[in-house]
Amino acid sequence: MSGPQAGAARYAGARVPRVEDPRLLTGHGGFVDDVVRPGMLHAHFVRSPMARARIAGIDASEALALRGVHAVFTAQDLNPDVRDPWYSLVGRDVADTPRPPLAEGEARFVGDPVALVVADDRYVAEDAAELVYVDYEPLPPVVDYATAQQAGELVHAGHPGNLVGELAGRPAAGLAEVFDQAAHVARETIHQQAYAAVPMETRGLIVEWSPPTGEMTIWASTQVPHEMRLFCSRLLGLDEHRIRVVMRDTGGGFGQKALPQREDMCVMLAARKVPAPLKWIEDRQENLISAGQGRHEHADARIAFDADGRILAAAIDHVQDAGAYPVPWPVQTTAVVGLLFPGPYRVPQATFSCRSVFSNTTGRTAYRGPWQFESLAREVLLDIAAREMGMDPVELRRRNLLRRDELPVANPNGMPYSDITPLETFEQALKMLDYGAFRREQERARAAGRHIGVGTCTYVEPTTSGMGFHATEGATIRIEPSGKVNVYVAGGSTGNSLETTVVQLAADALGADIADVNTIQGDTAITPFGGGTGGSRSGSMTAGAIAETASVLRERMVAIAAHRLEAAAGDIELAGGRAHVRGTPDIGLSFPEIAAIAYFQPEKLPPGVPAGLEASGRYRARSPMIWANATHVCTCEVDVVTGEVRLLRYIVSEDCGPMINPDVVEGQIAGGTVQGIGGALYEHFDYDEDGNPLTTTFMDYLLPTTTEVPTIEYGHIETPGPGQGGYKGVGEGGAIGSPPAVVNAVADALAPLGVKITRLPLSPAFLSDLVSEAR
Structure with a gap:
């Protein structure tokens, strides 16, 4: 980027009200079903x-x-x-x-x-x-993906064994000795049910x-x-x-x-x-x-520990249900499960295998953090391991979580972590809860016959891929003759507030008043090419595209103002919709005055400055991946007679870099967290043995409502990433971290009864049966 740079941000980082809310909250949004053609x-x-x-x-x-x-x-x-x-x-x-x-x-x-x-x-x-x-x-249908490879029938004739595809890490035999000699090995087969986006x-x-x-x-x-x-x-x-x-x-889209x-x-x-x-x-x-399902999968997961509870190795053999017609090719997703299974922990050695299998059910589609199972399997297994070793699950994590000062580092599968804070977010979330006080409360509750528990999940997630289709993003900015600003970006806003994000970023980048900035998105006839929303990329990539483009216009406006005011370009500041001489804010030109020169008085332009105030730019991601991380902490109470789970407190400590708009960030975390809570406790795409769906209405497919979800408490740690503004993605993390935190909280509440949880969802009937079996 060349030319004068924006000064201190006025809007990015602030809780600016969402510009789209007036129309959406008053029922004046424009959706596909509102379009009428002759x-x-x-x-x-x-x-x-x-x-x-x-x-x-x-x-x-x-x-x-x-x-x-x-x-x-x-x-x-x-x-x-x-x-x-x-x-x-x-x-x-x-x-x-x-x-x-x-x-x-x-x-x-x-x-x-x-x-x-x-x-x-x-x-x-x-x-x-x-x-x-x-x-x-x-x-004869192939309904159970877990046995589909042994079934005599094929979903697609061209795919023997109903196998979509498979991938593997280092040979598992190379780790056999580590597992054989470890002081403790935790090993479980963990199952997650099918559920999905269910957009509004x-x-x-x-x-x-x-x-x-x-x-x-x-x-x-x-x-x-x-x-x-x-x-x-x-x-x-x-x-x-x-x-x-x-x-x-x-x-709503959520990947669907x-x-x-x-x-x-x-x-x-x-x-x-x-x-x-x-x-x-x-x-x-x-x-x-x-419309598609997600999450339906299971794995044989295992972690080896030394006598002090430090991780020696991790391995996962993962199998996912692809349904009949998956979108897109699902083998990439299952590979990410294997690659990320070590998570944000010090894991010296690891391996994985992964398979994607056809079944005669609805196809697998992307769903908010589609590799989420790696966190579920790892975090549930860590809690099980801690109980088996007689250790507090929090202490086990403390001994193994990566710290900021250990980075950058590659996990044993080659994932290059940087700019994350696993231990720091973990400690912040526990402090917000007052973990020690909760454990004392838990002792009193157990003595009184109540079953309360606490669970955590700490994860690292890839955002903003710098490779392939998602690697670049474009923007066009036009300062109109009136001095108002129109920002054209590809968009794809589906509730993630890209409109407000773009307006905030552009106002700062140009020194404009935010009330004078508008954005046009989602029309391929007038917006520059872009990758849309997905992969938690929109904030950082759009920020880069706006910065690249705004720098061209800033240089042009500064040159016009300097020429007209007879000042050096380096002495011109852009702020509040005006260009003024540094130190003398009364001497300056408004954006409308600069625009009038640029469009209508070309004879007054300085040499070499083109007419007009319109520019296009394209941003290329600066690194192959930007990493974000978070810790979720959940407390709950379980009624051991009915199996009902009541969530008590829910805390998220997130590091998504500097926040463009904290309200939007927290809204994204909340939405994903509630979806994950639904997946842990309520939502389930179920089929009978003949492949008939049993959950085809909201009478059967249960969603969490405001009465089931506690107030979510937020903590933030801001570690800048390698992209524009240090921004990272935040769209998927809530849905990744919440299911393991909820499962671990329920398992902790029921631990005195000897209950072990390795299967979702945790319906009242399922939990009641588990308690009965344990007794």
């Missing part, structure tokens, strides 16, 4: 009622005879039009899994889209879908095709408008400049909307075959059965 038609999917069945034939004649029905598309109508559908996030050359738009030849899970009905309105389309006759020939707004898009111009416009509920444009271009064989994707408000899925493909393909714009909005039941 003559718009509506789509609805015919979905398989069977987990696995051969499709012998489809008769749509009755449906087509229904008034208002325009078309019924099957695989033979849409699938042949597919060109080259691969995800930029993964790359063209990475192994991928089958992904036909509509089921072709065989349905592979309950909810598999088999046909697409297009009608005048949603009601007619739904009625018509019931009239489409599909001749299913039932086949379900998936949906509107696709409008213009035959005369060969152009397509898509309004989408997505985290990645530019990736959706790229994907559509490859899917349909259209030039990118003929596709426009518009993303407005999006009611990070990539286009099969239904999106169908609507894109069908839009060129109908005479008007085509709209599809998913209902809640469709979302629960077909």
Whole structure:
């Protein structure tokens, strides 16, 4: 970067009210379902009622005879039009899994889209879908991913043993001697159930095709408008400049909307075959059965300790459920579980193996920290190990956690940790709780017959990848003739407050008044290319893009002001929407006055300074990865008769670097933490032995509400990362740290009864049975 730099931040770091809240909180947001196009038609999917069945034939004649029905598309109508559908996030050359738009030849899970009905309105389309006759020939489903490799049936014929893929670290035999000779080895098989994002707004898009111009416009509920444009271009064989994707408000994504899925493909393909714009909005039941699941996995995890409780080695053999149609290629995620299993601890040696396996259930999708299982397995195992060794779990962690002064260091799997504070956040969280006081309270409670417990989780997470699709981010900034500022970024804001973040950063970078800054996001026709939201990248990457771009405009404005005020450029300061001479704030030019010269009085510009005040820039991440870390501490009380868990206190000490907006940071932590609490205690995608989903409404799929979640207390340690402003990511951590903390708190409460917890979720019935068995 060249040219004058911004002075001390005025807005970044402050609790600036979110600029999007006035419209969102008053019901004036603009979502996909609010978009109306002339003559718009509506789509609805015919979905398989069977987990696995051969499709012998489809008769749509009755449906087509229904008034208002325009078309019924099957695989033979849409699938042949597919060109080259691969995800930029993964790359063209990475192994991928089958992904036909509509089921072709065989349905592979309950909810598999088999046909697409297009009608005048949603009601007619739904009625018509019931009239489409599909001749299913039932086949034996592969429901349990844990036994899928031994099953005689295949989910996909091209994948023997139902194996998506596998990877491994150093040979496990090399660590056998360490484990054999260790003073203590903790080893458990830990299971996590399937649960998922369940965003407030379900998936949906509107696709409008213009035959005369060969152009397509898509309004989408997505985290990645530019990736959706790229994907559509490859899917349909259209030039990118003929596709426009518009993303407005999006009611949550959490990874589920990070990539286009099969239904999106169908609507894109069908839009060129109908005479008007085509709209599809998913209902809640469709979302629960077909939008994708996360977390479903298990592992054989083991940690070896010396006689003093110091870790000697760690190993994990991980298996995850990929479902029938995972998005994206899931082997990368399971590999990260193995790579990060050592966590933020001093672990001299480690190894791992990981496998991803198909099943006849809904496909695995990205979900907020999709590698989260590594923390669950490690942190639950550490508590079990401490109890087996007669040691306080907190003391065991103290002996092994990395300190700030030990960094940088690579974990034994080669992950290069830097700029993190595991021990420091751990101690801060325990101090906030007053750990000693809680243990004394626990003794009194146990004497009175009450079962209260405390659990922790300390983790390190990768954010802001500097590689591949996510490695760069662009921004365009235009100071209008009025002096107001418009900032154009790719966006992808899905509740993570990118609007407010951009306004804060741009106001500081330019020295503008925050009230004069506006941002335009999510429209590929006018915003620079960007990677969208995912991988906890948005804050740091957007900050870099704004800084790169603003530096060009600052240099130009300073030059104009210095020329007009007859001062040296080095004496010009930009602040409060004005350029003034340092030390004499009354002598200066306002942004409108500078803009008037730049746009309307080019003869008054200094030599070499171009007219106008608009610039574009692109930021490249400065390191392959930026690391963040946190400690979660949870206390709870368990009713040993009913199995009910009541959370008492919840504390998060987070190091995500300097905070652009503490309110936004804490909101992100809170949202992820509540999702993790739901995963630990309530949420469960369940199937019967025939592959029928048992949790298809919110009567069965339970979500935490405000009555179940305690007030979350926040502690912050700010260690700058290697990127712009020292900012790190914070979007995923809450969902990573909360399940282990809750599980460990419950296990601690029940420890006097000899209860060991290695399986989720901790439903009242499950815990009641555990207590009964222990007694």
